[in-house]
Amino acid sequence: MDNSVVINxxxxxxxxxxxxxxxxxxxxxxxxxxxxxxxxxxxGPSGSGKSTLMNIIGCLDTPSSGLYEFNGVNVSExxxxxxxxxxxxxxxxxxxxxxxxxxxxxxxxVELPLIYAGVTSGERKRLAREALNHVGLGDRVHHKPNxxxxxxxxxxxxxxxxxxxxxxxxxxxxxxxxxxxxxxxxMILFEELHHQGNTIILVTHEEYIAEHAHRIIRVRDGMVETxxxxxxxxxxxxx
Amino acid sequence: xxxxxxxxxxxxxxxxxxxxxxxxxNKLRSILTLLxxxxxxxxxxGVMTAMGVLISSIQNGxxxxxxxxFQVQRTSPMMTGDINERLKMMNRRRITYEQAVQVKEFASxxxxxxxxxxxxxxxxxIAEGGKKTNPSISVxxxxxESFLANNWTIDNGRLFSQSELNSGNHVAILxxxxxxxxxxxxxxxxxxxxxxxxxxxxxxxxxxxxxxLGGGDESFVLIPLSTFFGIYGKNQEFSFKVQADALAIDDCxxxxxxxxxxxxxxxxxxxxDFAIISNDSLITQFSEFTKYLRLGIIIVSSIxxxxxxxxxxxxxxxxxxxxxxxxxxxKAVGARKNHIMTQFILEAILISQLGGIIGIIxxxxxxxxxxxxxxxxxxxxxxxxxxxxLTCSVVGVVFGVYPAWKAAxxxxxxxxxxx
Numbered sequence: 001m002d003n004s005v006v007i008n009x010x011x012x013x014x015x016x017x018x019x020x021x022x023x024x025x026x027x028x029x030x031x032x033x034x035x036x037x038x039x040x041x042x043x044g045p046s047g048s049g050k051s052t053l054m055n056i057i058g059c060l061d062t063p064s065s066g067l068y069e070f071n072g073v074n075v076s077e078x079x080x081x082x083x084x085x086x087x088x089x090x091x092x093x094x095x096x097x098x099x100x101x102x103x104x105x106x107x108x109x110v111e112l113p114l115i116y117a118g119v120t121s122g123e124r125k126r127l128a129r130e131a132l133n134h135v136g137l138g139d140r141v142h143h144k145p146n147x148x149x150x151x152x153x154x155x156x157x158x159x160x161x162x163x164x165x166x167x168x169x170x171x172x173x174x175x176x177x178x179x180x181x182x183x184x185x186x187m188i189l190f191e192e193l194h195h196q197g198n199t200i201i202l203v204t205h206e207e208y209i210a211e212h213a214h215r216i217i218r219v220r221d222g223m224v225e226t227x228x229x230x231x232x233x234x235x236x237x238x239x
Numbered sequence: 240x241x242x243x244x245x246x247x248x249x250x251x252x253x254x255x256x257x258x259x260x261x262x263x264x265n266k267l268r269s270i271l272t273l274l275x276x277x278x279x280x281x282x283x284x285g286v287m288t289a290m291g292v293l294i295s296s297i298q299n300g301x302x303x304x305x306x307x308x309f310q311v312q313r314t315s316p317m318m319t320g321d322i323n324e325r326l327k328m329m330n331r332r333r334i335t336y337e338q339a340v341q342v343k344e345f346a347s348x349x350x351x352x353x354x355x356x357x358x359x360x361x362x363x364x365i366a367e368g369g370k371k372t373n374p375s376i377s378v379x380x381x382x383x384e385s386f387l388a389n390n391w392t393i394d395n396g397r398l399f400s401q402s403e404l405n406s407g408n409h410v411a412i413l414x415x416x417x418x419x420x421x422x423x424x425x426x427x428x429x430x431x432x433x434x435x436x437x438x439x440x441x442x443x444x445x446x447x448x449x450x451x452l453g454g455g456d457e458s459f460v461l462i463p464l465s466t467f468f469g470i471y472g473k474n475q476e477f478s479f480k481v482q483a484d485a486l487a488i489d490d491c492x493x494x495x496x497x498x499x500x501x502x503x504x505x506x507x508x509x510x511x512d513f514a515i516i517s518n519d520s521l522i523t524q525f526s527e528f529t530k531y532l533r534l535g536i537i538i539v540s541s542i543x544x545x546x547x548x549x550x551x552x553x554x555x556x557x558x559x560x561x562x563x564x565x566x567x568x569x570k571a572v573g574a575r576k577n578h579i580m581t582q583f584i585l586e587a588i589l590i591s592q593l594g595g596i597i598g599i600i601x602x603x604x605x606x607x608x609x610x611x612x613x614x615x616x617x618x619x620x621x622x623x624x625x626x627x628x629l630t631c632s633v634v635g636v637v638f639g640v641y642p643a644w645k646a647a648x649x650x651x652x653x654x655x656x657x658x
Contacts, residue, residue: 055652058571060570060571060651060652060655061652080575080576081575081576081577084570084573084574084575084576085573085575087570087571087572087573088572088573088574089573093571093572095655099564099567099568099571099655100568101565101568103260103261103264104260112568112569112572113572113573115253115257116569116572116573116574116575116578117573118249118250120249160572164573
């Protein structure tokens with residue numbers, strides 16, 4: 001299996017200028033490598049720098065110093081438009097609060113990344129339907145988010161994240177707004193996606209969720225505290 | 240190159256459809272906003288359409304001038320300019336019968352010259368049974384050429400005969416309004432009418448052309464010019480109508496002007512002391528006359544559009560704040576700044592153009608109410624429609640840029656967290 005490095009972070013620092021002489025060091029030199037088809041959980045309490053790290057990995061933000069290579073390309077000094085392109089092609093986001101366009105139906109929500117990728121309308125609809133089928137929502141394409149359950153909404157978000165065939169799936173507390181049963185359903189879906197070859201990065205503060213991953217990176221005070229493989233993985237195949 | 244263009248068109252199309260979706264989801268707000276634009280555009284288009292109706296009614300020859308005809312008289316019908324100029328015009332010398340006859344004699348390019356003379360005040364016409372018209376009937380002495388130059392058709396009876404014109408017989412031809420008033424059921428031909436105590440035998444009537452500009456221009460009695468002289472004397476103010484060939488009308492006008500200047504001894508370099516009225520000059524004068532009205536309307540409408548533009552900006556700013564999260568989502572999945580910018584500007588343009596279209600439609604309908612009242616053809620002022628439409632687009636762009644810029648520069652992380 002191709003085992004190439006997808007994400008390569010070297011000595012990443014992020015400093016927020018709070019005005020005056022006050023500075024906050026959110027990240028104080030983080031170095032991490034993530035390979036293709038890994039299933040990684042990033043854990044840490046609030047204020048640990050976990051969110052900042054996720055934003056940098058997701059190309060929503062750039063580091064103050066350090067090197068970030070994505071598929072071998074240096075993205076740490078890209079401008080807004082170049083970052084937007086990387087997000088569009090390479091990263092699929094899944095958020096705790098789903099972040100779907102409330103007034104658009106599932107199909108349009110899933111189409112969105114393809115619109116900005118410049119895919120023609122017909123092809124877009126086809127790919128979006130395919131992605132919705134893939135997450136088991138083939139019969140809900142014209143439902144709006146408020147006509148769907150929480151679990152279904154998160155599935156739409158997963159379909160949207162996957163529709164561009166990104167290099168990584170970046171999930172920020174994907175089960176945080178779901179009850180445990182639907183949360184498990186989403187974790188099963190992630191399991192399947194991992195088996196199909198997707199690289200998944202899961203950001204969470206719940207051990208229970210992190211244990212689904214192959215590898216857990218614990219962040220504390222802006223640094224990597226531990227980075228270890230999980231030997232006895234928790235697998236859920238049925239609910 | 241074509242690839243880049245295709246991508247661009249594709250992006251515009253996508254932004255357009257997204258903008259439409261967002262307008263549709265905010266119906267009430269969009270409608271209220273575009274109403275402001277609609278009112279501004281309505282007032283411009285409405286007034287310009289009404290002007291167009293008036294001008295076209297002049298152009299359609301439904302006025303007192305026939306085709307390829309111009310009229311020469313002492314003063315212009317619509318007086319513009321300052322008080323001194325007007326006084327000067329009022330003090331012009333009369334055009335005498337002799338001067339008019341000389342023009343008739345020497346104007347070789349004219350097909351027909353019809354000299355005529357009005358009584359200064361309108362008259363009451365009394366029929367045999369004692370039936371009276373209002374004191375609003377214009378009485379004029381005419382030559383036979385007048386009928387050609389005025390495009391008058393006799394629909395009942397006959398024209399003046401040569402001997403009647405020569406010997407000053409008391410015969411009269413009536414305009415349609417006089418016929419309707421005095422002889423609603425009887426045949427007017429052969430009847431006797433009385434004007435100023437003088438009796439005339441009715442020999443013909445002029446076919447009605449429908450009334451224009453409030454009507455009233457068919458309330459006339461025509462008598463032979465010689466008859467007119469016999470009763471009222473020759474010491475009058477004369478006018479004449481000239482009919483020319485379609486191709487030679489300008490030359491003919493120049494020729495008549497030259498002859499009249501010569502016989503009235505107007506020194507070279509001084510302006511004419513008479514007025515030549517053609518359909519063109521009427522339209523020019525009308526435009527001149529209504530210039531300030533139009534200017535005023537344009538200013539008022541511009542202020543209205545400005546206010547509406549500020550309204551659009553306001554609503555777009557609210558929309559940007561309200562949709563912060565949406566913008567964050569779009570950015571997270573790969574929207575670039577120009578995508579967001581285009582979408583929001585297009586929204587602003589769409590609102591103002593929709594408002595513009597509504598204003599244009601209402602304006603055309605409103606302005607053409609005049610056409611209905613005047614019983615003439617409807618007009619669509621294409622130039623103003625275009626100007627109105629373009630102005631709306633400009634308003635949309637100008638007032639949409641700042642909100643769109645604000646939206647495009649939102650921080651994706653902050654926006655995604657926005658509640």
